Amino acid sequence: MGVRKPKTIGDYGKWGLDIGVRCRACGRTAVFDAAEVTKFFVAKRWSLVAPVDASHFRCACRSRAVETIAVAIESRPKPLPPRTPPLAPLYIKVR
Secondary structure, eight states, X not given: OOOOOOSBHHHHHHTTEEEXXXXXXXXXXXXXXXXXXXXXXXXXXXXXXXXXXXGGOOOXXXXXXXXXXXXXXXXXXXXXXXXXXXXXXXXXXXX
C-alpha cells in the first residue's frame, strides 16, 4: 500500500491534516489550519500546489530556515487557544 501525497493545499484539509512549519534553527513548529492557509495563499495569489512553499513563512526567532510538514488534526490540543488574525498558527510546539 502506497503513501498518499497531497497535490494541493486543499488536500491537507480533506485528508484530516493541518500544515506545520518547522524551524530548523530553533526547533519550533507552528501549526496552521489548511483551510486558513488556502484562503491566505489565494488572497496573495500564491501557488496552491503541494508541497507548500516554505519560503512564504518565517519562524518567530526570525529564521527563514523552515520546512513545511503535514500534522494530523487529531494532534491539536483541546481546547484550542484563541486565534489571532491574519494567519496565526493554531499552536506552537517547542522541541
